[in-house]
Amino acid sequence: MSLSPRKAPKTRIAEDAREAEPKKRKSRKRGGPKSGARKLTRSTLDELIARRDKSRGLLIVFEGPDGSGKTTQRKLLKTWLESRGQTVVSARWASSPLVKPLIQVRKRIRALSPVEYSLLHAIDFRHRVETEILPALWTGKIVLADRYLFTALARDAARGLELDWLLHAYAPLLWPDLVLYFAMPPLVSSRRVAATRRPRFYESGQDVTGIDDPLASYQRFIDRVIHEYENLATIFKFVTVNAQEAVYRQHQQVRTLVEQARRRPWAEYSADAVAEWLTHDLAAYQDAAARV
Amino acid sequence: MSEPVRGRLIAIDGAHGGDVADATTALYDALIERDAAAGISRWDASGLFGDIVSAPAHQRDLSPRTLVLLYAADLAFRLRWEIMPSLQQSMIVVAAPYVATAITFGLASGLSSEWLGTLFRFAPLPARTLVLREPKTARTWKRMPERGFGECCTTLLEATPEGFARKKTRAVMVDALSTAAEKHGGQHRKRDLDDIAREILTPRGLLEERRRRRRRSR
Numbered sequence: 001m002s003l004s005p006r007k008a009p010k011t012r013i014a015e016d017a018r019e020a021e022p023k024k025r026k027s028r029k030r031g032g033p034k035s036g037a038r039k040l041t042r043s044t045l046d047e048l049i050a051r052r053d054k055s056r057g058l059l060i061v062f063e064g065p066d067g068s069g070k071t072t073q074r075k076l077l078k079t080w081l082e083s084r085g086q087t088v089v090s091a092r093w094a095s096s097p098l099v100k101p102l103i104q105v106r107k108r109i110r111a112l113s114p115v116e117y118s119l120l121h122a123i124d125f126r127h128r129v130e131t132e133i134l135p136a137l138w139t140g141k142i143v144l145a146d147r148y149l150f151t152a153l154a155r156d157a158a159r160g161l162e163l164d165w166l167l168h169a170y171a172p173l174l175w176p177d178l179v180l181y182f183a184m185p186p187l188v189s190s191r192r193v194a195a196t197r198r199p200r201f202y203e204s205g206q207d208v209t210g211i212d213d214p215l216a217s218y219q220r221f222i223d224r225v226i227h228e229y230e231n232l233a234t235i236f237k238f239v240t241v242n243a244q245e246a247v248y249r250q251h252q253q254v255r256t257l258v259e260q261a262r263r264r265p266w267a268e269y270s271a272d273a274v275a276e277w278l279t280h281d282l283a284a285y286q287d288a289a290a291r292v
Numbered sequence: 293m294s295e296p297v298r299g300r301l302i303a304i305d306g307a308h309g310g311d312v313a314d315a316t317t318a319l320y321d322a323l324i325e326r327d328a329a330a331g332i333s334r335w336d337a338s339g340l341f342g343d344i345v346s347a348p349a350h351q352r353d354l355s356p357r358t359l360v361l362l363y364a365a366d367l368a369f370r371l372r373w374e375i376m377p378s379l380q381q382s383m384i385v386v387a388a389p390y391v392a393t394a395i396t397f398g399l400a401s402g403l404s405s406e407w408l409g410t411l412f413r414f415a416p417l418p419a420r421t422l423v424l425r426e427p428k429t430a431r432t433w434k435r436m437p438e439r440g441f442g443e444c445c446t447t448l449l450e451a452t453p454e455g456f457a458r459k460k461t462r463a464v465m466v467d468a469l470s471t472a473a474e475k476h477g478g479q480h481r482k483r484d485l486d487d488i489a490r491e492i493l494t495p496r497g498l499l500e501e502r503r504r505r506r507r508r509s510r
Contacts, residue, residue: 098351102343113372115414119365126358168410169361280355 040289045275050267057087057141058261059133059174061148064182065226066203067192068243069250073182074146076251077258081142089136091128093147099124110201114159114208121152122169129174134277138284148176150232158224159208172272178261180254181238183230186223188244193218299379300501301416302492303390305472306424307465308431309335309440315424315482316388322489323384331378333387338369341444345437352448356401359445363394364411371415384492391415392423392472393441400464419501422480422488423473426466432459477504 040048060077062070078088094103103120106112112120136143149170157163167173193199194215201207204214205221233240239257241250266274278284304319306312316332323330336342340362344352354362370387378385391412398408437444442462449456473479480488491500 098344098347098354102340113368115368116365116372119361119368123358123361123365126361127354130355130358131353165410165413168407169364171407276355276357281353 040278040285042275045278046267046271048278049271049274050265052138053263053266055140056263056266057089057137057139057143058178058258058263059137059143059145059176060258060261061145061150061176061179062182063147063150063179063229063238064243065184065186065189065222065229066199067189067196068182068184069247070182071146072247073180073241073250073254074144076247077254078144080251080255081258087141089132089141089143091133091143091145093151094121094124096124096127096131099127107200107202110207112202112207114156114161117159117202117207118152118156118161118166119169121156125149125152125170129273130277130281134174134274135281135284138287145176148179149173150179150229150236150238153232154225154228157228158205158221172276173270174273175264175269177264178257179236179238180257181229181233181240182243182250183233183240184226184243186219186226189222189226190215190219298382300384300420300492301375301379301418302384302386303392303418303421304386304388304424305390305392305396305421305469307393307396307426307442307462307469308424308433309436309443311424311426311482312388312393312440315422315480315485316386318482319386319422319485319489322486323386323492326489326493328384328489328493329382330384330386331374333370333374333378333385335389335393335441336366336444337374338366340366340369341437341441345444345447354448356398356445356449357403359448360394360398360401360403360408360411363397363441364414367391367394367412367415387418389441390418390421392421392469396465396468396472397442397445397461399468400461420492420504421472421476422485423469423476423478425479425481426469430459430463433462 062074064070074090078090081088094100099120103124106116106120133143133145152170153163153166156166199214199218201214204218205224206212206214206217209217209220211217211220232238241253241257243250245253264270302319304312304315306315313334316334320330320332344354344362367390375385375387395405395408395412399405433442433446435443435447435450437447442465446456446458470479
C-alpha cells in the first residue's frame with residue numbers, strides 16, 4: 001500500500017474527526033491571557049486585523065524554477081526599497097532556525113518520502129510565517145520572500161502528491177500581495193543549473209525519478225515542476241516576468257510592478273492565518289490587546 | 293504497484309503518554325505469548341520531537357498547528373519504516389499512538405476537524421482502534437516530553453500568550469477521545485488487553501474486524 005495521499009485509500013478519518021469534535025465545555029476555570037493582557041474574541045481580532053491593513057507591510061513573493069534569477073532580483077529590489085527609506089526583511093525558503101537542521105539531516109541521509117518531505121517543509125513554512133513573516137508585516141516592514149508556499153505546491157505536486165491535500169497542509173494561508181513568477185523553459189533552467197553546480201538529490205527529484213545521474217534527473221523533474229508552476233500561475237494569478245530578459249530590464253519591470261502593487265485585504269484573504277498567529281504570539285497579542 | 297497489505301494494524305490511542313506506552317507493551321506481550329508475529333510502532337520514532345525539545349528554548353515557539361504537523365511527519369516516518377513493512381510481512385502491528393490522539397489533541401486546541409481529517413488522510417485505516425479509558429479526567433499533563441505527545445506539547449506550548457491550559461485542553465481531549473471511542477467499540481482498560489489479544493487472534497475476531505471495516509468504509 002502506498003503512503004502517497006493520491007493513492008491512499010479513502011479513509012473515514014475526516015468524518016471520524018468531525019464526529020469526535022467535543023461539545024463546548026463550560027469551564028469553571030478561566031484561562032485568561034498571561035501578563036494581564038485582555039482576552040480577545042474573534043470578532044475583536046477581525047476588527048484589529050482589518051484596521052491593521054492600512055499600516056502593515058507588503059508581502060512580495062519571488063517564485064520560479066532554479067536558475068531563474070529570483071535571488072538576484074530580490075536583492076536588487078531590496079536595495080532599491082531600502083534606498084527609498086523602507087524597512088525590508090528577506091525570507092528565504094526552508095530557513096527556520098528550528099526546523100532547518102531537522103530537514104538537512106534527513107535530506108543528507110536521503111531518508112524522506114514525498115509525504116515526509118512535504119510535511120517537514122510545511123512545518124518550516126508555518127514556523128517562519130509565525131515567527132518571521134507575520135511579525136515583520138504586522139510592524140509595517142516589507143517582506144520579500146525568496147520562494148513561498150507555491151514552491152512547495154509545485155515541487156510536491158511534481159512528486160505526485162494531491163494539490164488539495166497540499167493546500168490543506170499549508171492552511172490557513174497567508175496570501176501574498178504580489179507574486180512575481182520568473183518564467184523560463186525547463187531546458188534553460190537545466191542549462192543554468194548545470195553551469196553552476198551539480199543539483200542535489202532532492203533538488204533534482206532523484207527520489208521520484210529513480211535516475212542515477214543528477215542532471216538527467218533534474219531535467220526530467222524540472223519539466224514537471226514548471227508544468228505545475230504554470231498551472232499555479234493561472235490559478236493564483238501570478239505576475240509573470242520573463243526570466244530570459246536582461247537582469248536590468250527584469251529589475252525595471254519588478255520596480256514598476258511593486259510600485260503598482262495593491263494590498264490584498266487581510267480581512268478578506270488571510271484573516272484566519274493572522275488571527276491564529278495573534279492568539280499564539282505573545283508580543284503581537286499584547287500589542288493588539290493594548291489597542292482595544 | 294505496491295504490494296497488498298496482509299498484516300493487521302491495531303491502533304491504541306489515549307491522552308496520557310505513559311498509559312498508551314504501558315498498554316502497547318501489554319498488548320504486544322499478550323500477542324507474543326500466543327505466538328503471534330507482532331511489532332510495535334511508537335510515537336516519535338523519527339526523533340523529530342526529541343530534536344525540537346533539545347533545541348534552545350527561545351527557538352521553540354511553536355503553535356498547536358505546527359505540533360500537529362510534526363506529529364503527521366513523525367507518523368509518515370513510522371508508516372514508511374515501521375508499520376507498512378511489518379504489515380507486508382503479515383505481522384500484527386500495534387501503533388501507539390495513532391491518528392485519533394493527534395486529531396483529538398488538535399480539536400482540543402481549536403483546530404478544525406476538516407483540516408485535521410484531511411491532513412491525516414495519508415494514514416491507512418487501522419483494523420481496530422483501542423481507545424484507553426481515562427481513570428481521572430481531571431488529571432493534568434506533566435512537563436515530561438519523553439513520555440508522550442500530550443506531555444511533549446505541554447513542554448513546548450508553555451510560551452503562548454494565553455498560556456497553555458494543560459488541564460482544560462486535556463479534559464477536552466479526553467472528551468473527544470471518548471466520543472471517538474463510541475465508534476470503535478467503547479473505551480478499554482489495560483486489564484482488557486489480554487482478552488483483546490485473544491480475540492484478535494481468533495477467526496471470529498478477524499471476521500469481526502472485517503465486518504467493522506466494511507461498515508466503516510460504507
